[in-house]
Amino acid sequence: MKNGTPEARPAVEARGVSKAFPGVIANAGVDLSVQRGEVHAVLGENGAGKSTLASILAGLYRPDDGEVLVGGEPVNFGSPRDALARGVGMVYQHFRLVERFTVAENVILGDPRQPMLLSTRRAENTVAELGRKYGLPVNPRASVEDLSVGEQQRVEIVKMLYRGADVLILDEPTAVLTPQESENLFETVRAMAAEGKSVIFISHKLSEVLAVSDRVTVMRDGRVVARAETADSDRRSLARAMVGRDVDLSVQRAEKAPGAPLLEIENLSAPGEGDAVPLTDVSLTVHAGEVVGVAGVSGNGQRTLAELAAGMRKPLSGRVLVKGLETTGRGPKATRRAGLAYVPEDRLGTGLAPSLSISENLLLTRPRPFFLKRKEMEATAREAIRQFEIRAPGPHAATRDLSGGNAQKALLARELSDGPEVIIVASPTRGLDVGATQAVREILDKRRRAGCAVLLISEDLDEVRSLSDRILVLYEGRIVHETSGEAANVEDLGLAMAGAG
Ligand SMILES: Nc1ncnc2c1ncn2[C@@H]1O[C@H](COP(=O)(O)OP(=O)(O)O)[C@@H](O)[C@H]1O
Ligand SMILES: [Mg+2]
Structure with a gap:
C-alpha cells in the first residue's frame, strides 16, 4: 500500500x-x-x-x-x-x-x-x-x-x-x-x-x-x-x-489417462454457410475425462464444426460418432439423446429465450415439458439456481434481466442438467467478469473430472490453455496445429492462429 x-x-x-x-x-x-x-x-x-x-x-x-x-x-x-x-x-x-x-x-x-x-x-x-x-x-x-x-x-x-x-x-x-x-x-x-x-x-x-x-x-x-x-x-x-474473495483461475489438470473415446469426428468436410470458410477434412477425438480445446480466430470454421458435431447440419463427407454411435447430420434432438450437449456462443440468440423465465428456459430442451407441473419446474429451477450459483431474484425472473455471467450459468445449467457425457462449448466465458469466468470454468472442469468429454471452442488462449488437455488450432477450416495442454506455448499458438504455424 x-x-x-x-x-x-x-x-x-x-x-x-x-x-x-x-x-x-x-x-x-x-x-x-x-x-x-x-x-x-x-x-x-x-x-x-x-x-x-x-x-x-x-x-x-x-x-x-x-x-x-x-x-x-x-x-x-x-x-x-x-x-x-x-x-x-x-x-x-x-x-x-x-x-x-x-x-x-x-x-x-x-x-x-x-x-x-x-x-x-x-x-x-x-x-x-x-x-x-x-x-x-x-x-x-x-x-x-x-x-x-x-x-x-x-x-x-x-x-x-x-x-x-x-x-x-x-x-x-x-x-x-x-x-x-x-x-x-x-x-x-x-x-x-x-x-x-x-x-x-x-x-x-x-x-x-x-x-x-x-x-x-x-x-x-x-x-x-x-x-x-x-x-x-x-x-x-x-x-x-x-x-473480494479468493479466486483460482487455473484448473488442476487431472493426472489420470483419459478413458474411452466419447466424441469422434472423422474427416469432416462441409461448405461454409454465408461467408464462413468451408471446413476441410477435420478429424478429432475427445475421450472421457478429457478437454480438447479448439483455438482459432473466430470465423475460421468454428461454428460449422460445432454445428456439424451437434448434428445441426449435414457434412459433405465424414462422420460424427457420439459414444460410438453414428449421429452424423441426425439433427440436434437425436444427437442430444445420444448424449451430446451443445452450448453455443450466442447465448441470447440460439441459447436462451430472453423473454421466458429462468425456470421456463431450463426446461426448453427437456422432452415433453408439458407433463411437468409448475411446482416441479420451479423446484428444478431453484435447484439449478443454487447449484450453479445463478444470481437472480428467483425462478420467475426473465432471462433477459440476468447479467451476462448469470445468463451463461443458466444456459449451462440447462444444457448440463440431464447429464450429457459429451459437451461442446463455444467461448463460454466471453464477456464475463472474473468471478463468473471462474465459476463457469469450474463447472466445466467438474464435468471433466466426472468423466465427460469436453470440446472447448474458444478464441481466448488463456482459457484454452488453462482448461485443455490437448489443443488444436483451426485455421481456414483446417486443423493446422496440435499440442498437449502443458506444452502449449502462446507464441506457437498465436502463429498457428494467424496461419503461420
Ligand atoms: N450514465 C449512467 N447512467 C446510469 N448509471 C450509470 C451510468 N454510467 C454508469 N452507471 C452505473 O454506474 C456503475 C459503474 O459503472 P461504470 O463506471 O461504467 O463501471 P465500469 O467501467 O467499471 O464497468 C454501474 O452500476 C453502472 O450501471
Ligand atoms: Mg467501463
Whole structure:
C-alpha cells in the first residue's frame, strides 16, 4: 500500500470523488494519484466504477463530491475540451471519429487552435511523425471508414497526442483488439510513459494489468479497495482484491489417462454457410475425462464444426460418432439423446429465450415439458439456481434481466442438467467478469473430472490453455496445429492462429 513519493506533484489526481446515478453509487470517495511517466492501471470488474472515474477525470462528468487536481492544482472541468486544454485526454470504449473524414482531418477536427483548411497538410505530417515516435502506424490520408477497429483506436490515441495530452486515459482499450494488436498497444503505452506522459490504463484483465502497468489501483463497487506496485502484485492478489474473495483461475489438470473415446469426428468436410470458410477434412477425438480445446480466430470454421458435431447440419463427407454411435447430420434432438450437449456462443440468440423465465428456459430442451407441473419446474429451477450459483431474484425472473455471467450459468445449467457425457462449448466465458469466468470454468472442469468429454471452442488462449488437455488450432477450416495442454506455448499458438504455424 505505497503511495506516490512526495518529490513530484502527481500529473493528475482524484480526491474523494463521488458520483451517483439513479439507483447506484458509481464512485464513492475515490482517491487516485497518477505520476508523470507512469502507467497506472485501474482494475475492476464490470460495474466497478472505472469508466465513471475516467469520465470525471476527462471532464465528461462532474463529480457530485470531491475534486480533481492537475499538477497539484484543483480544476473544475466543464467539458472534455476543458480537460484537454489542461492536458488530460481520454480514448473512449466507443470511438468518436467521423467516418467519412480522413485520419488527419479527424485529428484536427474540433481543434480550437487551428482553422481546418490551413492545417490539414501540417496535420498529416504531424500524424505520421507521432505514429513513428510511438509505434502507432496510421496513414494520415486514409479515410476512417476504411480502417480496422484497431487502426481507429490508433487514430484516437494520435488525436489526443496531437492535441497535447500529457495524461492519456485508455478505457478497456484491448476489448476490440487481437492479441497481436494488444501487444503493440502495450509497447505504445510504454513508449508514451518513457516520454514522460502518464497513462491511465483501465482494464478488467489481470494479465494486461500485470504486463503493462507500474502501479495499480483496484476498484470494487465504486470504491478503491487496493493500491499496489505492479511488481509486488500477482494474479492471485489482484484477483482477490477485484472480486473480494479468493479466486483460482487455473484448473488442476487431472493426472489420470483419459478413458474411452466419447466424441469422434472423422474427416469432416462441409461448405461454409454465408461467408464462413468451408471446413476441410477435420478429424478429432475427445475421450472421457478429457478437454480438447479448439483455438482459432473466430470465423475460421468454428461454428460449422460445432454445428456439424451437434448434428445441426449435414457434412459433405465424414462422420460424427457420439459414444460410438453414428449421429452424423441426425439433427440436434437425436444427437442430444445420444448424449451430446451443445452450448453455443450466442447465448441470447440460439441459447436462451430472453423473454421466458429462468425456470421456463431450463426446461426448453427437456422432452415433453408439458407433463411437468409448475411446482416441479420451479423446484428444478431453484435447484439449478443454487447449484450453479445463478444470481437472480428467483425462478420467475426473465432471462433477459440476468447479467451476462448469470445468463451463461443458466444456459449451462440447462444444457448440463440431464447429464450429457459429451459437451461442446463455444467461448463460454466471453464477456464475463472474473468471478463468473471462474465459476463457469469450474463447472466445466467438474464435468471433466466426472468423466465427460469436453470440446472447448474458444478464441481466448488463456482459457484454452488453462482448461485443455490437448489443443488444436483451426485455421481456414483446417486443423493446422496440435499440442498437449502443458506444452502449449502462446507464441506457437498465436502463429498457428494467424496461419503461420
Ligand atoms: N450514465 C449512467 N447512467 C446510469 N448509471 C450509470 C451510468 N454510467 C454508469 N452507471 C452505473 O454506474 C456503475 C459503474 O459503472 P461504470 O463506471 O461504467 O463501471 P465500469 O467501467 O467499471 O464497468 C454501474 O452500476 C453502472 O450501471
Ligand atoms: Mg467501463
